[in-house]
Each structure stands twice: as C-alpha cells, then as structure tokens.
Amino acid sequence: MSKIISNLEPIVAQVKDGDTLMLGGFGLSGLPEYSIDALLKSGVKNLTCISNNAGVDDFGIGLMLKTRQVKKMISSYVGENAEFERQLLNGELEVELIPQGTLAERIRAGGAGIPAFFTPAGVGTEVAEGKETREFEGKTYLMEHWLRADFSFVKAWKGDAMGNLIYKGTARNFNPMMATAGKIVVAEVEEIVPVGELDPNFVHTPGIYINYLFKGENYEKRIEQRTVSSN
Amino acid sequence: MLDKNGIARRIAKELKDGYYVNLGIGIPTLVANYIPSGINVVLQSENGLLGIGPFPNDSEVDPDLINAGKQTITMIPGSSLFSSADSFAMIRGGHVDLTVLGAMEVSENGDISNWKVPGKMVKGMGGAMDLVASAKNIIVAMQHKSKDGKSKLLKNCSLPITGLRCVKKIVTELGVFEVLPEGGFMLLERAKGVGIEEIQNSTEGKLKISGSVFEMEE
Numbered sequence: 001m002s003k004i005i006s007n008l009e010p011i012v013a014q015v016k017d018g019d020t021l022m023l024g025g026f027g028l029s030g031l032p033e034y035s036i037d038a039l040l041k042s043g044v045k046n047l048t049c050i051s052n053n054a055g056v057d058d059f060g061i062g063l064m065l066k067t068r069q070v071k072k073m074i075s076s077y078v079g080e081n082a083e084f085e086r087q088l089l090n091g092e093l094e095v096e097l098i099p100q101g102t103l104a105e106r107i108r109a110g111g112a113g114i115p116a117f118f119t120p121a122g123v124g125t126e127v128a129e130g131k132e133t134r135e136f137e138g139k140t141y142l143m144e145h146w147l148r149a150d151f152s153f154v155k156a157w158k159g160d161a162m163g164n165l166i167y168k169g170t171a172r173n174f175n176p177m178m179a180t181a182g183k184i185v186v187a188e189v190e191e192i193v194p195v196g197e198l199d200p201n202f203v204h205t206p207g208i209y210i211n212y213l214f215k216g217e218n219y220e221k222r223i224e225q226r227t228v229s230s231n
Numbered sequence: 232m233l234d235k236n237g238i239a240r241r242i243a244k245e246l247k248d249g250y251y252v253n254l255g256i257g258i259p260t261l262v263a264n265y266i267p268s269g270i271n272v273v274l275q276s277e278n279g280l281l282g283i284g285p286f287p288n289d290s291e292v293d294p295d296l297i298n299a300g301k302q303t304i305t306m307i308p309g310s311s312l313f314s315s316a317d318s319f320a321m322i323r324g325g326h327v328d329l330t331v332l333g334a335m336e337v338s339e340n341g342d343i344s345n346w347k348v349p350g351k352m353v354k355g356m357g358g359a360m361d362l363v364a365s366a367k368n369i370i371v372a373m374q375h376k377s378k379d380g381k382s383k384l385l386k387n388c389s390l391p392i393t394g395l396r397c398v399k400k401i402v403t404e405l406g407v408f409e410v411l412p413e414g415g416f417m418l419l420e421r422a423k424g425v426g427i428e429e430i431q432n433s434t435e436g437k438l439k440i441s442g443s444v445f446e447m448e449e
Contacts, residue, residue: 026278026279026297027297027301029297052315076357077356077357079354079355088352097356099358099359099361100315100357101277101322101358102360105320107316121323121360123364123394124342124392124394124395125392127360168295169296170278170296170297170312172314176316222294223294223303225302226302228287228288228289228292229285
C-alpha cells in the first residue's frame with residue numbers, strides 16, 4: 001500500500017467548483033505550495049478556503065485570490081494582502097473571521113467527530129452573535145461547531161508511503177488538524193523516507209488520515225518578516 | 232514619561248521566575264529584551280512554540296521557525312513545538328501565567344478593544360480573543376491616548392470588544408494602573424516627571440488614587 005503520487009494534477013482535478021478546502025500554514029510558513037500551484041492550474045472556482053491566513057499578494061492563497069478562484073475565506077487574520085482588501089471592499093469575496101484558537105479547535109473537532117464544543121473565546125463580542133451560550137461553573141461559554149472540508153492540503157517535512165508525517169519547526173501550525181478534517185487529504189512533503197525509517201515515537205500525523213503523499217522539490221518557503229538580531 | 236522601551240522595561244518587572252508568558256505584537260514583544268537577570272521565563276508563540284529565543288543572525292534564519300508576528304526567530308534549549316490546536320489548548324486551559332498585549336481601548340471594568348475599527352479594513356482578531364478570554368493575568372501595554380488625543384482608559388469601550396472583564400493591569404507612558412475588581416483604574420505608579428493632574432486629565436474612566444503615588448526613578 002503506497003500513498004505516494006508523483007503528480008498532483010489528477011487528484012486536484014477531483015476538486016469541484018464550490019468545494020470547501022482546508023489549506024495548512026501560518027503566515028507563509030508550512031504552506032502546501034505545490035497543491036496551491038496545482039489548484040491555480042486547475043482553474044477550479046467558487047472555493048471556500050479554510051486557512052489561518054490568506055497569503056500575500058504574490059504567494060500562498062493570495063495567488064488564488066488573484067485568479068478569482070476563492071468565493072469565501074475562513075480565517076483568523078487576513079492582513080498584508082492588497083488584492084484581498086480590494087475584493088472584500090468590492091463585495092467580491094466573503095470572509096468569516098474566527099478567533100485563532102477557535103479556528104484550530106473547530107478543525108480539530110471536525111477530524112475528531114465532535115460536532116460542537118464550548119469555548120470562552122469571543123463571549124461578549126460580535127463573534128458571539130447568533131450563537132448559543134451556556135454557563136459552566138459561573139463562566140459563560142460560546143458554542144462553536146466543527147469544521148470539515150471536501151479536501152485538505154497539508155505540508156509536512158518528512159513522510160513515508162504509509163502516510164505517516166512529521167513536521168518541522170513552527171511550520172506544523174494548522175497542518176496536523178487539517179490532516180484529520182478533510183474527506184480527501186493530500187500531504188506534500190520535502191522528503192519521502194522508506195517505511196520504517198520514521199521513529200514511531202516521533203510521528204506527528206499517523207498515516208490513517210492521509211490519502212495521498214506528494215514530494216515537492218525546492219520549496220520556496222517565502223519569509224514574510226525576515227528579522228535578524230542586530231549583533 | 233516612558234518611551235516604548237520604558238513601558239516594556241516596566242512590564243518586565245512583573246515577570247516571575249518560571250513564568251510561561253505570551254507576548255503580543257508591538258511594545259509587548261520588547262518586554263523580552265528586559266527580562267531581569269536571575270529570572271527564567273519561557274515565551275510562548277501561539278502558532279506552536281514554547282521557548283522563543285532571540286532573533287537569528289543571518290546564517291540562522293529558518294523560514295520554518297517564526298513567531299506569531301511572522302518574524303523569524305530562534306529557539307532556546309529545552310523548547311517544544313506543537314500544533315496551533317495544542318497551543319490554544321494551553322492558552323484556553325489557563326496554563327500560561329501572563330499575557331501581555333496591546334490595546335486600542337480598555338474600560339474601567341477591564342474590557343478590552345484591540346481588533347477592529349469601524350470603517351477601516353478589518354484584518355482579523357488572530358489569537359487575541361482566545362488569549363483574553365482565558366488568561367489568568369493580562370497586562371496591557373499601550374499609549375495612554377490615541378493619536379488624536381482621546382483617552383484610551385475609558386468608562387466604556389467605544390470600539391468593538393475583544394474580551395470582557397479581563398485586563399488586570401495597564402502600563403502606559405504615564406504610569407501603571409490596576410483595574411480594580413469593583414471597577415476603576417487604581418494609579419499604582421507614575422512615570423518620572425508626570426504629575427497626577429496630567430494623568431487625571433488623560434484618563435476618561437474612573438481614576439482612583441490612594442495616598443502619595445510612587446514616582447518611577449527612570
């Protein structure tokens with residue numbers, strides 16, 4: 001049983017207009033660069049994209065905004081993107097902003113089969129509008145629902161043919177939860193290692209969640225805020 | 232009067248050995264430069280790291296290692312990495328000892344507004360709502376007045392709320408304020424050369440003063 005694919009296009013071709021996608025990454029770190037490229041080439045439209053951020057104008061999901069493939073973004077923070085701002089102000093793009101921890105947990109819940117949960121985040125704010133609240137031990141909490149997707153595209157560091165993944169640094173971010181919450185999950189990695197080489201003690205995402213594994217070459221890994229120490 | 236670094240230096244005095252701390256973007260990030268000697272704290276980055284180190288030198292820059300402000304960083308020995316779900320589990324679960332963040336407004340009962348200005352492009356709340364809803368101890372670092380001269384320490388917040396009754400302490404260029412459980416800003420310390428009258432005139436919410444207020448030495 002090998003989940004390795006050498007070409008993303010046949011899989012991405014299964015994405016239909018109007019589908020909901022999850023795309024891993026935080027800022028520009030841990031982005032499924034090759035999957036985004038394949039989605040751009042496929043021309044699929046009216047997508048709802050769940051991703052913490054919306055990329056920048058010329059990298060990440062920003063590229064899919066430029067090609068007008070995105071109908072709706074579900075994110076926690078969408079700054080640093082002029083085209084995003086233009087489409088939003090013109091009413092060409094829908095946006096649902098969700099507190100970052102709630103977004104992470106809604107995705108986790110989606111993968112874990114938990115349809116709803118209560119969180120304190122957003123109580124008393126506009127995020128709470130229209131949502132059920134309940135008091136537990138004297139504190140008010142907000143009910144939030146799971147998120148699930150037709151396809152999840154995640155990026156890991158290393159993987160094997162069974163789909164086991166490990167991530168590197170803070171490029172892990174939303175990828176592990178998204179890997180559990182898509183009907184079809186495509187993981188792209190920088191390195192494919194032989195089955196048995198990943199120490200099972202250190203596997204981050206067990207292969208059960210992964211449908212396809214793709215190895216990308218020479219990731220660009222754009223840096224948004226290159227900050228170095230002065231000395 | 233304190234400059235940004237002075238505000239950060241004053242907040243750093245609130246740190247205790249063994250604290251796990253989340254520092255927001257802006258002035259709060261500067262607090263890391265003033266951690267008192269002999270005190271070890273572990274800085275949390277909500278994208279998924281405990282143990283933020285100094286900014287890297289040129290050869291250490293790693294695109295797979297960034298903080299919540301998307302800046303390149305390093306890790307201290309003993310760091311741990313995890314998903315954003317785990318990260319917010321430790322935030323929501325009350326495991327982070329101190330959260331320092333910026334604000335546009337704070338009300339006298341501790342409400343905070345810091346994510347949205349009506350009529351301006353909304354960028355999103357990021358992790359701010361999760362942080363303020365669950366943190367045990369929240370210190371706000373901000374300028375006392377807005378650019379157009381309006382007090383940011385208010386009776387009620389006028390901007391969209393980020394969280395209710397959560398701010399415990401505020402440090403501005405003018406002084407240090409405790410948000411009292413019954414409401415009101417208790418003036419704990421004033422910056423060097425800043426008089427009580429100036430603070431009074433700059434504070435729209437209820438200012439409480441008890442005895443002679445300590446004047447900072449620098």
